[in-house]
Amino acid sequence: MRQIALQFDSNPKDVHEDLSAVCQTPDGCLWVASDETLTLERLSPVGQGVYGAHRLFRLQDIFDIFADPAAEIDIEGLDYAAPYLWLTGSHSIKRKGVKSKRSEAENLERLASYTAEISRYFLARIPLHESGQILEPTAEGAAHLPQTDVGNLLTEALRGDPHLGPFLLANIPGKDNGFDIEGLAFREKRLFLGLRGPVLCGWSLLLELEPFEASPGRLGLKPVDPEGKPYRKHFLDLAGLGIRDLCFDGDDLLILAGPTMDLDGTIRLYRLTGGPNAKQTLIERKPGRLEALFEIPHTEGVDRAEGITRIGSPEDGELLVVYDTPDQKRKPSGDVVLADVFALAANG
Template sequence: MPRKQPPPHSPWAAWPTPAKPVERVTLAFDAGDDDAVPDNASAGTRLDDTLFIAGDEHGVIDRLTFDGRNWGRHTVFHLADLLPLKDAEEEADLEGLAAAMIDGEPWLWLTGSHARTRPKPEKFAGETIDLDKLADLKDTRARCLIARIPLVRDALGWAPVAKDDERRAGMLKQTKHGNALMKALARNPLIAPFTEIPAKEGGVDIEGIAVAGNRVALGMRGPVVATHAVLIEATVEADEEGALHLEGAPCKRLLAMEGLGIRDLKRHGDDLLILAGPTTGLSGPVAIYRWTDWANDPPQDARKVRLHRPERLIDLPFGRGEDHPEGLALWGDDAILVICDSPSDTRLHEARKSLVADVFALPA
């Protein structure tokens, strides 16, 4: 008698077959002998002929531009030259980039993870670790970063600058224990318990940013609450000096995505594309979801949480311990570029200073 197959939604049903890329794009980081190819890419965004990429270990933004044939002409921009960072030498842990127009002018928005971190056991000598040292969580202030930076044209493409006429780069003020967003999360009854937990262990870990006017959406890799991912939405205003301020309490929205957390966000017209993947560091299912008409569906009440069910669009391939989809960039109107963290040898070419990313078609 043939073995009975599990129903489609049973715990034993297989994940869908991953989609195949329609194109592979080589990103050339070839500006100089000291340029290193980022093996920890965590976010990306594209504006016309310019692609910005951020890593989760350095306080820089990498820029590549298109010359008609290739993506290269690598330029590095240091955040310390653009923003009044409190801890310029500390790891900013950039986890989200978004290019957005405000009053007809382009801006680059970015976010840090806002995450606490635990020392990795592998970094301790020997196999016996002092309990107090392993329990000592690293401060979050350098990672508590939400900022916007004016973009202007230079000889190669779009470039971030600290000031452009009346436009000024600015950020949420960094305080002793983080910033205004972390202060609000620490007081929120849903999120507060997770602010004391490290990233990748279920604690607060922001990945992805999307902007609609003064409305800023931040994805949360963690926590996942009752199998639902959390999307934070806040109203952000700038003063005359460019500094950013939160207006009112941030809203929380729950997304049903089969237990996956948010790994990146991209606004696509009025829709919101969501890269979803594991909250912890394991190699597991990764998919792109679509929240149709998100831009016209603002949150209504910070004291209530609304449940949303975005459409699962694309199941992405992933490796075991490598090739983890981490960042998105719109690739025209009907495709999206997927950038991988921990790239395999088939993607990362140190000698040629290049990284290969995949392009996937977006269903209508």
Template sequence: MPQTAPVSHQVALAFHDWRPLRHVEDPLHKDLSAVARAGDSLFVACDETASVERLSRQPDGSYGAHAHFALDAFFDLPEGDGGEMDIEGLCANGGYLWIVGSHSLKRAKPKGEDDGKSAEALERMERIEREPNRFFLGRIPLIEERPGLFTPVARGGERRPASARCGQKRGALERWLRRDAHLAPFLDIPSKENGFDVEGLAVRGDRVWLGLRGPVLRGHAVVIEMTLKVTSKGRLKARRIDGRRYRKHLLDTRGLGIRDMRLDGEDLLLLVGPTMSIEGPAYVLRWRGAARQDVAGVVDPDRIREVAELPYRLHADHPEGLELWPEAGPDALLVIYDAPAPERVDPERFTVQADVICTETRRSGGLLHRRTR
């Protein structure tokens, strides 16, 4: 059986009071969905907002001095700052902070089923909602104000914010995938029902990888790879690769969806966990040589290795994001959680503890990738 990855230590993430923020029902520190690091700056996102939050490294190794950046200051969002973006991926690369929304639909939650209103609850669940801000993919220039402190700006020299088209009815990624034999049928299915749901983001230069929580196809998770350019109108647009605007890679994850990704040299680390609204374990996998992959298709299982099983807790500590953490060792990762366990949280100081875990890159396999007859 695989061994649970040891937690090296924890890193405190301290936020300002979240209550003045509009449209936010839960404290930011209890609802983190993505993380990215640039120098001594840690960027995180809450999936209820249309913003990113920056925390700065403090002398004791914690992260604080919270700064809030509303994304409608950089982009013309279809629903402005009042529309939830469901940000699920962040990546700092090449002087930019990259951001991706889930690109997913959602089904209305049932309410009233326990108080004699089961019919109303059933009717409510007929509603499938499309929130246009969720269909976002873009980047913002970062400038280094002082050593290690990076700030998103509307202009950094010749660099400016750019995004793929994100409209009220259909976004760019939706248009590019509408004829895809594997993915098109899932574009109209809500997330957490094995519908289309972007949750992982990795970037190197003009190459972008999007990891899908759903759909999972016959036990295989999907990674979409694109090479992006900026048009004369300042839009991000995918170049054609082999006649399409993307490559599609299928990885045998034994039915688990991708929750986050990060490039590590030529390899791609994938945080994987349950696709549907169920409780279950999470793992970190290593796709060896992903950055050298130049053809679409099903990835050879021998190139996928389990490097960590994350601690599992029922109804708490759902792993949502990971980032390389080299100061703790060459194989160390920072992991942030949604629904953090009570002992992680200091509600008076708006603080939550993230884990630094030690992975084992030389493992030859594990529970996920033992060959079966």
């Protein structure tokens, strides 16, 4: 394992303390997102093992649906498939937590309170165009899945699903094993969303979609299963862990897996050889199909691996991992946070 430095120039604490998604584009830049902001961040290679030249892009400047500047998308997944950068919010309900400065009565009331923020039900694409030797986002051609009063087009379709519908209808918060998207990968017209929760009897879920431009600025979902539903489910045996992020390595799908609840626990990388396919719904762990590659170290209360992306050339076999709530030793200065790079070939 080696480390690289991510150097931020504006509002660094709002971003690098809560990194939740990352992907590398063909120009060598890293795109990262925080689960606490309405922005995307681009970092360019500026030296050996250093990414900087930080640029911040406000999603309010690209999409017309964020009237509240304090809205939170809870961005949890990023991937690039030319010419689009794809991103997703968590689509999850948020429960209030216990605060040490509050009274017992106040904290009990907080634990009984939850909110469904419509801004979290966000699934979108943003075109990136060449500007010199670097890719720049543009609002022209950007599109998102239509939102409703209680979610969006995807969650409306899932409300009638026998596996996921009960969790959506019961308004179970994400950190309570409720519905919670935390991974995104795009491959050959198909968008794959990894669910941190729910985990059903130890089986995690991967959703397969085929988005299309239904009208200017709006996405639709094509039927992708024999019954005409706009989604297909893949159940994965990840030893009881939920999906925390996804990325493709050639034809294989790499899966970052970790606890579905709000706790410290095993964080492990899996390889799904050949990726998901329509012929297999229940995917068991077995050699040559779904295998654990290695565990990613974590410390109690900090260094929670949240985002993964392949970096370098296809021959390099390296995986970049970014962390939410980084340990102090991962922050050598106020505007820098260290990310880890693992050699896939050596660990796989």
